[in-house]
Amino acid sequence: MYRLKITDHIILLLGVFVMMAPVVVAFFTSTHEAAEIHRNGLTLRWGNHFVETYNAVLNREGGFTGQVTGMRMLMNSLILGIGFAVGKIVLSMLAAYAIVYFRFRLGTLFFWMIFTTLLLPLEVRILPSYEVMHQLHLINTYTGLIVPLLASATGTFFFRQFFKSIPDELLEAARIDGAGPIKFFFDVIVPLSKTMVAAIFIIMFVYGWNQYLWPMLMTNDESFYTLVRGIKQILLVWVGAQIPDYNEAFAIAILAMLPPVIIVVVFQRWFIKGLTESDK
């Protein structure tokens, strides 16, 4: 029933072109000088200023304070991505374990309280969230950047789903052998969850790395800027510039997308598994 169909390939190639061309063009253009880009427009030719531009973006001390470098922003992005992913995994594994494996009075209530967080995305409660962070003195801290983002139930549901699929026999056997809840968690549940943890780590890392609105509100000290947050700054400088730094803007865009894209492509199978199984 399978035949080589030319139209299928044409449509797919068109799709690939539409999805990838902007990224490829952005990369090639970033290797030219700003004035050249201004004159000739976007390009698909290699421009010989690759090292220069990327070195400037990563190492030049810029911003209003003259102290923030691209390296620093890269590091902040990593801290946000990894911190968020690890925090999410720890919090939601513990909570899901309690909900699935314990019989206790307030279990259902807690479950619904966690479930409710799915109803309201962070974007609809930004101002009051900001006020709360202000009162807690968490503006311009990594805690303020990461922890509030953890207040959602996505990970908990993912692990709850997974724990429910673990056969009951394991728990029965463990109990006959005299294992308590803590031993069971570390000796059985954690090793069994390895693949799931990897999958959710990738999704959460990408999610954390790509945060924009929250870092924008939480940080006005440039030493806490992430790469994605830094894009806003670039655009603000643009207003009024004679020839905008197109090359550096493209370079920042490439740097900001590279780590998550690499992770998604390399760990593709885990990523798709985690994504399609957790959200359903």
Added chain:
Amino acid sequence: MKRVQFSSPTLPYLFLLPQMAVIFIFFYWPSVQAVKSSFFLEDPFGFGSSFVGFDNYKGILESAEYRSIAGFTAIFTALVTFFSLSLGLLLAVKADAVIRGSSAYKTVLISVYAIAPPVAGLIGMMFFDQHIGPFVRFAALFGWDMKIGLNYFDTAFAMVVVSVWKQIPYNFIFFLSGLQGIPVSVREAAALDCRSGFRRFWTVILPLLAPTAFFLFVINVTYSLFDTFGIVDVMVKDKAANNPITLVYKVYMDGFRGNDLGGSSAQSVILMIVVFVLTVFQFRFLERRVHYN
């Protein structure tokens, strides 16, 4: 739930403590705060606030500006959802049909998923740039003088294009995994009964994909309403004056630029209600009308 469970007076609470603490401080507290301050008028200089009942809500719902933003948000959401769903589905069906190169196509198509909305917005801005943008030059060939950031319609057009581009990979991943979950036996039976590939798709494959499509519909609406913030922000660059913006952007503008705590909170609460209705809709109404196997 499990047939056998542990019981312990303290352990489950201990395991739940970190998650519940975070949710209470960073979810329930701000949410309650939002509802509360939506009934107050804050003094702009910070000298207390006075209870005004539903005045904030009335002010918003009566404002022509808010209505036109709501109208734009609705159209924007409809367009983005429709195009990203249909293009994602088209590519998934084709990627499912070909044997050769299918994993290469897949890898390339999903990679854009990892790009942050504002980064997508930045790249989009360049392609629609007045001086260097190829799209602007292309449109000029047809006599369309595109002015992103100045002309309302042009900016809206660019926002829709970038938002759709960014969302296609997500829909592609889910449709493809949905398609691959359809048993070969079903496809073979359908192939025996019906020779037209297009009709087979409409009558057999699409109904089987309905749960995925339905799930994606809700996700895409939420994406268009909220996650496009980064794209909108990069494209209008804080100058909302003549530009199309979404409701979430308006909450941000009024709250952080306009310092209108009460108005912004009331808008937040209105959005909360929208999301809430959407979720109830998801569980109650639409789920009944899709087939499950």
